[in-house]
Amino acid sequence: MDTGTLDVRVRGNNVFPPTFLNRLHILLAILRQVHLILAISVFSDELFQLKPEVFVVDQLSACVPFLRWLYPQRQRILFYCHFPDQLLAERSARGMPGLVKKVYRLPFDWFEGWSMSGSDKIAVNSNFTRSIARRVWPSLGESFRVIYPCVDIPRPSQDEKPLWENRFRIILSINRFERKKDVGLAILAYNALSAAERRSTRLILAGGYDQRVSENVQYHKELVNLAEGLGLSTATARTVPTALAVPDDIQVLFLLSVPAPFKTTLLRNARLLLYTPTNEHFGIVPVEAMQFGVPVLASNTGGPLETIVEGKTGWLRDASKAEEWAAIIRKVLYELDSTTLQVIGREGPIRVGDRFTKTIMAQEFNHAINDMMGQKRSPFLETRDVVLIFGVMAAFVAALIAAILKARFRTRDPRVSEFARARRSDPGSTKDFRFFPQQLL
Numbered sequence: 001m002d003t004g005t006l007d008v009r010v011r012g013n014n015v016f017p018p019t020f021l022n023r024l025h026i027l028l029a030i031l032r033q034v035h036l037i038l039a040i041s042v043f044s045d046e047l048f049q050l051k052p053e054v055f056v057v058d059q060l061s062a063c064v065p066f067l068r069w070l071y072p073q074r075q076r077i078l079f080y081c082h083f084p085d086q087l088l089a090e091r092s093a094r095g096m097p098g099l100v101k102k103v104y105r106l107p108f109d110w111f112e113g114w115s116m117s118g119s120d121k122i123a124v125n126s127n128f129t130r131s132i133a134r135r136v137w138p139s140l141g142e143s144f145r146v147i148y149p150c151v152d153i154p155r156p157s158q159d160e161k162p163l164w165e166n167r168f169r170i171i172l173s174i175n176r177f178e179r180k181k182d183v184g185l186a187i188l189a190y191n192a193l194s195a196a197e198r199r200s201t202r203l204i205l206a207g208g209y210d211q212r213v214s215e216n217v218q219y220h221k222e223l224v225n226l227a228e229g230l231g232l233s234t235a236t237a238r239t240v241p242t243a244l245a246v247p248d249d250i251q252v253l254f255l256l257s258v259p260a261p262f263k264t265t266l267l268r269n270a271r272l273l274l275y276t277p278t279n280e281h282f283g284i285v286p287v288e289a290m291q292f293g294v295p296v297l298a299s300n301t302g303g304p305l306e307t308i309v310e311g312k313t314g315w316l317r318d319a320s321k322a323e324e325w326a327a328i329i330r331k332v333l334y335e336l337d338s339t340t341l342q343v344i345g346r347e348g349p350i351r352v353g354d355r356f357t358k359t360i361m362a363q364e365f366n367h368a369i370n371d372m373m374g375q376k377r378s379p380f381l382e383t384r385d386v387v388l389i390f391g392v393m394a395a396f397v398a399a400l401i402a403a404i405l406k407a408r409f410r411t412r413d414p415r416v417s418e419f420a421r422a423r424r425s426d427p428g429s430t431k432d433f434r435f436f437p438q439q440l441l
Contacts, residue, residue: 009046012036022214026085026108030062037066054078054369060085061116068118068380076372078365079119080147083129083281084136085112113137118380121372123147123365125282126303143378145368148306150361151287151352154264163269167248168202169333172270172294174263174285175277176208177216177223177256183207184226185276185319187252191230192326201333202253203232206266209256220254227252267292272332275304278319283307286314291352293345297328307356312347 016031040047047070055067055077067077086109093101113136116122122143124130134141163170171190175181183205190203205223209216220236227234236254237243240262243255258266267273273289275298282303286296290307296314298304308314317324332341 007050011039011046022212026089026105029060030108030111033060033062034066037063037070041066041070054373056080056365057119058082061112061119064115064118065381076120076369076377077118078121078123078368078372079116080123080125081116081129081133081144082125084133087132087136113140116140117378119143120375120378121145121368123368125149126306128279128302128306129281147361147364147368148356149282149284149287150356150358151284151291153353153357154291160265160268163265164202164244164248168200170266170270171201171203171272171274171329171333172266172289173203173205173274173276174207174258174266174288175205175275177219179215179219180277181207182276182278182319183219183223185322185325186274187223187227187230187232188322189274189325189329190252191227191232192322193330197330197334198251202251204253204255204266204270206255206258206263220256224254264292267294270294272297272329273314274325274329275299276319278302280304287352287356290314290348291356293348295332295341295344295348297325297332307351309347309351313344313351314348 012032012035015035016028018028018032019025020028037047052071052075055071055075057064057067057077057079059080059082061079061081064077064079067075086105089101089105091098091101091105116137117140122140123145124133125146125148127146130144130146133144171186173183173186175183177183186203186205190198190201193201209220211217224234224236232251233249234252234254235246235250236256237246238256240259243253243262246253255262255266267289270289270292271294273286273294273296275283275286275289275296277283278299279302280299283298286298286304286307289296290313296304296308298308298314298316299319300316301319304316308316310316315328317328336344
């Protein structure tokens with residue numbers, strides 16, 4: 001496979017919106033992906049001109065059957081599964097709304113597994129995700145191969161000034177403002193420190209935020225209310241200058257939609273990263289922190305079990321016990337000596353370099369692709385089967401239409417009409433009935 005040239009093109013983003021009234025996410029995602037395939041293969045010959053050998057499909061498998069039917073011979077398809085979508089869908093509603101949601105999701109849940117089975121190879125982002133995927137799709141259990149996501153190796157900083165002139169020990173959380181991320185745990189753990197222990201510290205809650213997404217807006221308000229209800233002073237910033245200008249008495253700073261360069265600055269200045277989600281599929285943020293030598297405190301579930309080494313690059317604790325999290329925060333801020341912190345700071349980049357670099361991820365993908373190219377295609381509904389099915393369906397529909405038209409517009413025999421009139425005129429008579437056939441002769 002030639003990997004010397006990378007040509008990236010963007011298509012399929014101009015017909016269907018991501019959501020409709022903040023609903024129908026999965027339906028519209030499928031339609032957008034199908035439109036992408038149609039745009040480059042049916043409405044144009046762009047895909048065929050590229051002469052692809054391998055398709056790598058990420059996250060959504062809706063297009064896999066179409067690619068399989070467009071290229072039924074040598075080309076292979078590798079699907080990278082981040083997590084079963086059917087387990088990400090919100091199903092907590094009760095009563096009629098909950099029932100409607102379940103019925104609505106049924107075809108999409110089935111379609112997810114069926115379309116994924118058209119792949120020649122399936123990769124997942126962690127052993128945790130593989131264990132869940134095997135439970136959801138037992139028939140595909142032996143197909144999953146773990147390929148860890150990667151991070152960029154940071155460039156050396158060029159005379160970067162410390163944030164707020166190093167007046168604060170920064171405890172950092174980076175996550176989207178979604179309830180499943182459990183960012184409130186960071187506030188509870190920080191509040192569990194004494195007032196003296198919180199002096200000259202600042203908890204920064206940064207992450208993805210979209211004003212159009214109602215959950216982002218609502219959860220941010222909930223977190224502000226939680227912090228202020230505990231007596232913590234808060235501020236919210238949407239730009240870097242605003243963040244840098246907050247007063248010194250602010251204890252909890254919310255940063256909405258942090259730009260990538262400032263995210264790097266935050267990681268360079270943090271004393272500890274708090275990663276609060278439970279059963280996270282992989283979790284790229286802890287890996288990003290480790291590459292900067294920042295120790296990580298994360299939930300002892302999901303992907304962090306595979307990325308963080310207890311006591312060497314961070315700690316894993318029960319997300320339901322804020323006091324345990326507060327104890328680690330206290331330990332990092334006040335109890336560990338500088339030598340121990342330096343050792344942890346060195347272990348993080350070593351861990352990342354051994355497992356989570358672009359080079360390693362590229363090598364793993366290359367191994368998976370080479371294995372895939374050397375094997376027979378996985379069994380699936382092939383193009384000839386699709387043609388046969390549609391042919392049978394078309395023949396059935398044609399026969400049904402012909403029968404309807406014949407029944408509706410057939411020519412009536414006048415002699416049959418004469419018989420019918422005779423029967424109506426004397427329904428009790430058997431004479432007409434007995435001799436009528438002879439009259440027809």
